[in-house]
Amino acid sequence: RRLGPLLIGLTLLLSACGREDLSTLRPQGSVAEGQYGLMKLSIGIMIFVMVVVFGIAAYVWVKFRRKPGQNEIPEQVEGNFKLEVIWTAIPIILVLILAVPTIQKVFAFGEDYSADKNAIKVKVTSHLFWWEFTYPDYGITTAQDLIIPTNKKIALELKTADVLHSFWVPSLAGKTDTNTDGTINKTWIETSKEGVYLGKCAELCGPSHAFMEFKVKSVSQDSFDKWVVSMKEPVQTIEDPAVAEVFKSQCLSCHAVGEQGGSAGPNLTGIGSRESIASILLNAEGSGNTVDGKPVKDNLVEWLTDPQLVKPGNKMPSPKEDLGLTDAEIKAIAEYLADSKVSY
Ligand code: CUA
Numbered sequence: 001r002r003l004g005p006l007l008i009g010l011t012l013l014l015s016a017c018g019r020e021d022l023s024t025l026r027p028q029g030s031v032a033e034g035q036y037g038l039m040k041l042s043i044g045i046m047i048f049v050m051v052v053v054f055g056i057a058a059y060v061w062v063k064f065r066r067k068p069g070q071n072e073i074p075e076q077v078e079g080n081f082k083l084e085v086i087w088t089a090i091p092i093i094l095v096l097i098l099a100v101p102t103i104q105k106v107f108a109f110g111e112d113y114s115a116d117k118n119a120i121k122v123k124v125t126s127h128l129f130w131w132e133f134t135y136p137d138y139g140i141t142t143a144q145d146l147i148i149p150t151n152k153k154i155a156l157e158l159k160t161a162d163v164l165h166s167f168w169v170p171s172l173a174g175k176t177d178t179n180t181d182g183t184i185n186k187t188w189i190e191t192s193k194e195g196v197y198l199g200k201c202a203e204l205c206g207p208s209h210a211f212m213e214f215k216v217k218s219v220s221q222d223s224f225d226k227w228v229v230s231m232k233e234p235v236q237t238i239e240d241p242a243v244a245e246v247f248k249s250q251c252l253s254c255h256a257v258g259e260q261g262g263s264a265g266p267n268l269t270g271i272g273s274r275e276s277i278a279s280i281l282l283n284a285e286g287s288g289n290t291v292d293g294k295p296v297k298d299n300l301v302e303w304l305t306d307p308q309l310v311k312p313g314n315k316m317p318s319p320k321e322d323l324g325l326t327d328a329e330i331k332a333i334a335e336y337l338a339d340s341k342v343s344y
Contacts, residue, residue, distance in 0.1 A: 022198050024039070024174075027171060028192065028197060030190045030192070034109065035109075035174050037105075045094055048094075111188065112155065118153065119153040119154065120135065120154050120155065121137055121157070122134065122156055123135075124157065124167055125159055129211055129314055131212075138231075140231050141267045144266065147224060147344060148189070149218070149220065149221045151190070151191070155188050156186065157186055158176055159179065160178035163180060165178045166178065167187075169189065172191065172199075173187060196218075208313050226343055231342055235269065236336075236340065243329055243336075246325060247333055247336070248260075250319065251319075254316075257269055269342065270340060273342050273343075273344075301330055301331055305318075306318060306321075
């Protein structure tokens with residue numbers, strides 16, 4: 001009677017884990033496909049070992065069970081050279097079958113493509129609690145959405161600006177830590193089809209670790225080229241000169257828009273084209289926030305009014321409490337940001 005609810009609970013729990021866009025079991029790129037291959041190989045070996053061991057055990061239990069009327073202890077056997085060689089050799093062979101492709105893949109995934117002319121170099125910097133992507137060859141810096149063309153190797157160089165984080169796009173590539181000792185970790189991704197691939201921070205890093213998401217948006221080469229051009233076009237400014245001044249003095253000291261601004265916070269160029277800001281805010285399930293249906297602005301207002309409520313522990317000063325912005329200024333800035341779009 002207790003089993004029913006338990007099974008239902010377990011099913012619900014597991015189905016929640018099955019978010020398609022966050023599954024390593026649906027690999028979409030060559031790196032993830034290689035890793036999935038290793039998973040299948042190791043699980044295959046495990047199943048083989050289990051079946052053989054349990055099979056032999058079952059055979060022994062049945063064959064040598066105590067028969068009716070059998071009262072004496074059977075003959076005791078100690079040591080069998082042939083058997084011992086066999087059960088030592090088989091595990092060694094299995095470990096080798098597992099080790100050789102694993103070592104090959106580990107080196108292949110750590111391959112440095114940054115000198116490859118056909119690869120696109122991206123420097124990834126993790127921050128509490130957001131991701132910065134810099135394309136040194138294009139002079140572009142952006143945040144949260146990593147835009148890449150399909151069928152191209154993207155050479156990633158990863159570091160952190162503060163604490164240890166880990167870069168993870170389950171359907172594209174395994175976790176790569178961003179180290180605190182200044183060493184740069186390298187990895188690469190490649191997508192074979194266009195789409196949006198969700199990424200997560202995979203290292204407990206603070207109160208908003210769970211919200212430290214990002215997206216990899218794989219687009220056609222044409223779209224990517226269009227995006228590069230669009231990111232470098234002169235940006236619109238805020239119409240109202242008073243609000244523009246507030247934006248410049250308060251927001252641009254940390255954030256950049258186009259050519260202007262600081263680099264302490266996420267680059268906001270084209271932020272209106274991101275479905276989410278603060279990682280989950282705009283598309284948080286159950287919040288009723290939609291991108292096409294409902295304006296993004298309301299959520300931006302919510303964020304700008306009380307960032308700590310939305311994403312606890314983040315480093316952004318409260319525009320209202322700390323910087324003294326009025327509700328009207330916040331609304332105007334939110335509207336401006338929501339309309340700051342890039343095309344691709
Ligand atoms: Cu960054 Cu967890």
